[in-house]
Amino acid sequence: MITTNDLTKKYGGHIALDNLNLNVKEGEIYCLLGANGAGKTTTINLLLGFIEPTSGSAFINQLNVHENPKATKQFLAYIPENLMLYPSLTAVENLDYFSGIAGKKPTTTALKGFLEDAGLQPEAYDKRTSTFSKGMRQKVGIAIALAKDAKVLLLDEPTSGLDPKASNEFGNLLQKLRKKGVATLMATHDLFRAKEVATHIGIMKGGQLKQQFMADDISLSQLEKAYLNTMDYKETVS
Amino acid sequence: MLRPNFKYELKQLLRSNWLWLLCIILISLFSFATYNGLKKVEAREALIASAKAKTQENDTKMLKTLDSLEQGLEVHLKPWDLPSDPIVVGSDHPRVAAMPAADFTFLATGQSDLFAHYKKPKVYGGGIIEDFTEMTSPVQLLFGSFDLAFVIVFLLPLLIIAFSYNVLSAERESGTLRLLAAQPIGIRTWVLQKLLIRFFWLSVLVLVSLIGVLLVFKADPFTNISGLLGLLGLVLVYMLFWFALAFLVNLWVGSSAKNAVAMLGLWIGFVLLVPSMLNQLGTTIYPMPSRTLMINELRARQADATERQDEILDNYLRDHPEYAVNDTTETRNFWHGYMASQNLLRDEIKPVTDRYNAQLKKQQRWVNRFKWLSPAVTIQESLNKLAGTATSDYENYREQVLAFSEEWRAHFMPFLYNNQKFAKADYPDLPRFEYQKQDQSQMASIPMLLLISLVLFGLGFLASRNMKSGGILNQA
Structure with missing residues (x-):
């Protein structure tokens, strides 16, 4: 449902996203973890067609996002960090x-x-x-x-600023959608929520996808350690 | 996309009280402007009616006097006031050459602040060029008249700016644009639809409140349906032009603050600067000869003609043997020489006045050629034409008055040179003035402004063709 092939976005000399390869299938929830500037929001913006990739391609339901911007949006729903109505x-x-x-x-x-x-x-x-x-x-x-x-759900920090109860309710909703076969890509800082709802987890840094896990194969503490290692916080943790 | 946009745009406008506010503002402005315009028309009609009534009264007295004279009765008048003298009739009993108000004169004051609406051409005096430079209050001239044309040309665009400057930027600033941009729609098409919907609702408000106000003030808009349709058509295309500009600004500029400044800048440019520049350039390229020098030249020629009156009269009678038959040196008086000299003088000064008028026409032609640069100029001119207060209307009136003045003088020449007295029976044959309004189409502006608006909408699409949603989403 969501596929990216060597997706790259550069702003001048700055690489915001570097050769990202992702594949999120029906009924999967893929959480992208990473610090600010890791490339999570850039990935979502590219999948929404809000920005043009420097190279590589992004697909929603097998349609190239940048060649078929309106058609791909028929299949997706997007919830930004601060959804305004x-x-x-x-x-x-x-x-x-x-x-x-x-x-x-x-x-x-x-x-x-x-x-x-x-x-x-x-x-x-x-x-x-x-x-x-x-x-x-x-x-x-x-x-x-x-x-x-929608067959694809793109979420950008959807639980930031939510109280634990609301955040939990939101997680349950995502599970409902997953059962309906919706493919979800969620960018978040929230390790706990990611572990709770995701089927797959990826850790990004400097525009690169550094590590990927099946959520069931990793505990929360292992995820935290892996995240901090990726962020070069090794010394602090040890 | 159009159906939900149409439905919810109206709901949001109603709930934000925008439409109610606009309604109140429009009705207030239209009411005040219509009231002002109608008062001006009333004053003008009253002046003309009063002048005509006075003429009628004088005529009645004159006919009574003529009747007494013809019956051999004694009348208590000085010899130079007796109406049996044709020069007395031509001078003291002039006709009123009036320019009555048209159906939509209340709409635009136009040049009516500068010119009088009736003249009384006489057989002598300033009739040669007629004085068309009368002025009313200079303060009013400075600030302009608060008429409907002023509301439409100057104020309506400001309401449109307030109503349209932030259609896109408000979405960006409130955060709804990202959710919108994630829908299978084109943002440019969405902005266009929003603006056209607002144009539609504002048009409904403007047309309903305008017609409502005209009916309330008994301006009888339906007596001249083609004029009314012309007025509504002009208003709609002018509004469309400003919405087209708003479309460009919404796509091109960025934040609401910048959009507002850009739109106000365009308003200043199109409504104030371009007309002023066109006028300034017109007067620079085609400078008017000095009016003072022209008047001086006319006076010099007049003085010369007065000195040569006898010689001129001899020449005149040589050219008019039909008058010479009845000429005897004994019956000649001041008027024989004077009128002959005036005829010659008119021929002599024609090149001077023609030069002045030709330069004025060149200026007007120059402004006309470039008026499309400012829709404000185009619309103002069209409204003036509809109201019958355009420069061309006063020029037409002036020419008709000059022709009538000529006809009036010519009517008394046979009386004067045949030494014939003016009788009661001659009264019905006195020339009368009937103003002929020229047919002017103000509709040419409609397709022109429509075309300009379409070009602006097209420019908006073209200019933002390469601008992806991200560009629109991130403008600041």
Whole structure:
């Protein structure tokens, strides 16, 4: 579902992403870990077609992102670190709007169903989103993905700033989507959440994918150690 | 994408109170401007009516006097005031040559601050060039009139700027743009749709409030349907031009603050600077001859003609044997010489006045050639034409008055030189002035502005063709 072949992005002399090769299949959640500037967000921006790669290619559902920008966006949903909605519209209206511009025409009942599946409390459906917390907005973002019937979910630091309960709920939602066969690529700093939700974990540094693991093959402490080793914190840890 | 954009754009505008605010502003501006315009028209019509009533009153007195004279009754008037003298009728009982207001005159003051709307050409005096340089309040001239044309040309673009400058940047700044850009849509098309939807709603507001205000103020817009459609068409294309500029700025510039500055800069450029520069360049390239020198030259020639009145009269009668038959030296008076000299003088000064007028026309032609550089100039001129207050309307009126002035003088020449008295029976034959409004199409501006707007929209697409979403997402 998500494939990158030697994907590279340079800004002048600075290499933001260096020959990234990734493959995220249906029903997989791939967490990209790394410090700021490691290339996680650049990867997501390239997959969204927001920026052009210097070399290499990115594919969503076997379509080249940069050759078919609109077609690939039919299949994907994106939740940025701070998902913002139209504050003067309600949750249902925001969902209707974003589904509508994506070419879907769900009924109001269906819209409310998506919000319910995303875990939003029913009393919030018809409230303007200007009063929504970040967690509630993220749930509307998930509902947008559901309404769009997205096959690929791209998440950029989705749990940063969320309280543990909201973060846990978000993790559960991702698991639900995984079971529906959605391929998810999540950029995060949160090792604990990554270990909790991911099927695969990759650690990036300086634009390169340094290590990859199957989440089930590694414990949280091993992941932490591997992360810190990659970040050159070896001395501090020992 | 259009359906959800249309539906939710309206919801957001209504909930943010933008449309209500615009509605109040538009109704207030249109009301005040229409009221002002109608008051001006009323004042103009009242002046003309008063002048005509006075003329009617004088005519009644004159006819009574003529009747008494013809019945051999005694009248208590000085010999030089008797209306049986044709020169007295030509001088003291002139006709009113009025330029009545058109259906949409309240729309644009135009040149009406500079020119009078009625003249009373006489057989002698300043009739040679007619004085068309009267002015009203210089303060009003300095600030302009608050009429509908002012609201449309100057203020409406400011409302459009406030309504459209941040369509894209607000999305970027509020964070919704990243979510939008992740949808299978083109951001440029999305911006275009948002602006066209706003154009649509603002157009509805403008047209409804404008027609509503005109009806409330009893300006009777439906009595001249083609004029009304012309007005609405002009307003719509002018608004479209500003929305097209907003499209360019939204895609090209960046943050809301920069967009606002850019749009205001364009407003200053198109509404204030370009018209002023066109005018300045016109007067520099085609400088007007000094009016003072022209007047001095006219006076010198007049003085010369006065000195040579006898000689001129002899020449005149030689050229008009039909008058010479009745000429006897005894019956000659001041007027015989004076009128003959005036005829000659008119021929002599024609090149001087023609030179002045030709230069003025060159200036106007120059401005006309480049008026497309400023849609404000184009629209103002079209509104003035619709209102019948354009330079060309006053030029047309001036020419008609001069022709009538000529006809008025010529009417009394046979009386004067045949030594014939003016009788009551001659009254119905007095020349009358009927202003003929020239047919001017103000619609040429509509396709021109439409074309300019389409070019701007096309430029927006072309210029941002290579700008990927990332560029649009990260502009600052």
